Each structure stands twice: as structure tokens, then as C-alpha cells.
Amino acid sequence: MFLGHYGLAFGAKKAAPKVSLLTLFFAVEFVDILWPFLLLLDVEKVNIRPGFTEVTPFEFVHYPYTHSLVMGVVWGLLCGVIYWLFQKDMRGAMIVGLAVLSHWFLDLVVHIPDLPLTISGDTKLGFGMWNSLPMTVLTESILFIAGVWIYVKNTRAINAKGKWGLFALIVFFIIAELFNTFGPPPENSIPALLGSFVVLQAIVLGLAYVTDRNRVVG
Ligand SMILES: [Zn+2]
Numbered sequence: 001m002f003l004g005h006y007g008l009a010f011g012a013k014k015a016a017p018k019v020s021l022l023t024l025f026f027a028v029e030f031v032d033i034l035w036p037f038l039l040l041l042d043v044e045k046v047n048i049r050p051g052f053t054e055v056t057p058f059e060f061v062h063y064p065y066t067h068s069l070v071m072g073v074v075w076g077l078l079c080g081v082i083y084w085l086f087q088k089d090m091r092g093a094m095i096v097g098l099a100v101l102s103h104w105f106l107d108l109v110v111h112i113p114d115l116p117l118t119i120s121g122d123t124k125l126g127f128g129m130w131n132s133l134p135m136t137v138l139t140e141s142i143l144f145i146a147g148v149w150i151y152v153k154n155t156r157a158i159n160a161k162g163k164w165g166l167f168a169l170i171v172f173f174i175i176a177e178l179f180n181t182f183g184p185p186p187e188n189s190i191p192a193l194l195g196s197f198v199v200l201q202a203i204v205l206g207l208a209y210v211t212d213r214n215r216v217v218g
Contacts, residue, residue, distance in 0.1 A: 001110045003140040003177055005029055006204075007147030008102055013217075014154045016095035021151070021212035022205055023083070027099035030075055031066040033201060036194040038065055048193075050185040053112060053130040057185040060114045068116040069104055076101035106143075110136055137181065144173070155215040162214030169207040176200065 009024035016024075026033070038044040044066060047059040065071055080097025084090065108115055111126035129136050148170060157163040186193055 001106045001140060002180060003173060004106050004110075004143035005032075005103060006173060007140075007143035007145070008106065009099060010144075010147035010151040012095055012099055014150050016089075016092045017154070017217040018087070018089050019083075019092040019095060020209070022209040023096060024099055025205055025208045027079055027096045028103055029201070030079060030100045031072065031103050033197075034075075035063065035066045036190070036197045038063070039190045040194055048186060048188045053128075054133045055110070055130040055136045055181070060111070064116045064119040067104065067107065068119055070118045072101045072104035109139065133181070137177075140177070155212075155217055157215050159214050161210055165207055165211035165214060169204070169211055172203060172207060 005028040006025065009021065009028040012024050012028075013019070013021060035044065039046060044063040045061040046063070047061055048057050049059050050057045052059050060067065076097040076099075079100045080093045083096040084093035087093070104115065108125060109127050110129040112128045112130060113124045113126040115125050117123045117125065129139060152166070157166070186196065
């Protein structure tokens with residue numbers, strides 16, 4: 001899942017108005033941000049096989065440290081505690097922790113049964129929506145549009161940066177989604193994969209930071 005995670009982050013701003021959109025984006029994508037680094041270290045494993053599912057060419061062979069339910073809980077607790085240590089905002093800390101954990105549950109909808117429950121167990125889950133491109137695009141779009149709508153309803157721009165930053169962010173997401181869906185499959189090289197992830201995250205997090213700093217809640 002891609003856009004759906006960000007939809008949830010946009011929407012979470014209503015539940016935790018003090019938490020920056022940058023932090024919420026980081027939280028919902030925390031395990032995916034970790035993932036290419038663990039691939040590079042050979043701790044987790046992926047195969048890139050174009051046509052593996054209708055939507056994604058990734059065959060997730062082994063990724064229990066980022067994508068097991070147990071580690072989702074662990075990362076969620078860790079991120080929540082770190083947020084609390086820095087901000088002393090209990091509500092915000094809980095939302096950050098839940099946002100990290102939400103990644104597993106949203107991935108559950110689209111992944112084929114490759115999401116482990118524990119680090120070493122054999123049970124793997126996934127409802128397999130990635131076998132249908134129209135269903136995936138529809139579901140991701142609904143989550144994304146709903147989240148953006150909640151964010152727009154609950155915040156307002158205090159200057160041009162707040163307005164156009166959000167506009168640029170949405171346009172960037174649409175371009176990235178189109179590229180993901182209809183563009184060429186990623187290069188079959190982990191360093192190239194890591195490089196494209198870093199660029200994508202830098203743009204998304206940078207725009208989220210500028211946007212949220214120039215908008216106020218209410
Ligand atoms: Zn994921």
C-alpha cells in the first residue's frame with residue numbers, strides 16, 4: 001500500500017492536532033523507511049519479479065523485522081515513547097504509536113499472504129488485493145481522498161506556502177502513484193531501490209514539513 005498510509009496520516013491530524021504532519025507521515029511509513037536499509041544489510045529479503053501480482057512486482061521473501069505484527073507493536077511502542085520523551089504530549093504519543101502500527105493493518109489488505117505475525121513463526125497473512133489493480137487503486141484513492149479532506153477541513157493555510165505546499169504535496173503523490181502503477185518496474189538492485197526510496201521520502205517529508213508549518217489547526 002502506498003497512498004492509503006498517507007491518507008491515514010493526513011486524517012490522524014484531526015485526532016492529534018499538535019503532532020506535525022511530518023511526524024505522522026514518518027510514523028505511518030516508519031517500517032517501510034526501515035525496510036530498504038535492512039535489505040541492504042541482507043537482514044530482510046525481497047525479489048523483484050514483474051507480474052508477480054497485478055500491482056506490485058515485489059515478492060516479499062523475508063521481512064519479519066519490519067513487517068510482522070509483533071514488530072509493528074514494538075516499533076509503535078518505541079516511536080510513541082520517543083515522541084512522548086521529546087514532546088510530553090500523551091495523546092500525540094498514542095496517535096504516533098498507533099500510526100506506526102496501522103502500517104501492518106493497511107498492508108494486510110493489499111499484500112498476498114506474506115505478512116508474518118511474529119519474527120520466527122510460519123503464519124503469514126494478507127488479503128491479496130494487489131491481485132486486482134482497479135480494486136487497489138480504488139481503495140487507496142478512497143483512503144487518500146478521505147484523509148486529505150479531513151486535513152483540509154481541520155487546518156487552514158496562514159500564507160501561500162501553506163496553501164501551495166499542500167497543493168504540491170498532493171500533485172506529487174498523484175504523480176508518484178501513476179509512476180508506481182504504470183511506470184517501469186524498479187531496477188533489480190537493492191542500492192537503486194534504496195536510492196529511489198530515499199529520494200521519495202525526502203520529497204514527501206520535506207513538503208509535509210513546509211505545508212504543516214504554514215497551516216494552523218482550526
Ligand atoms: Zn509496508
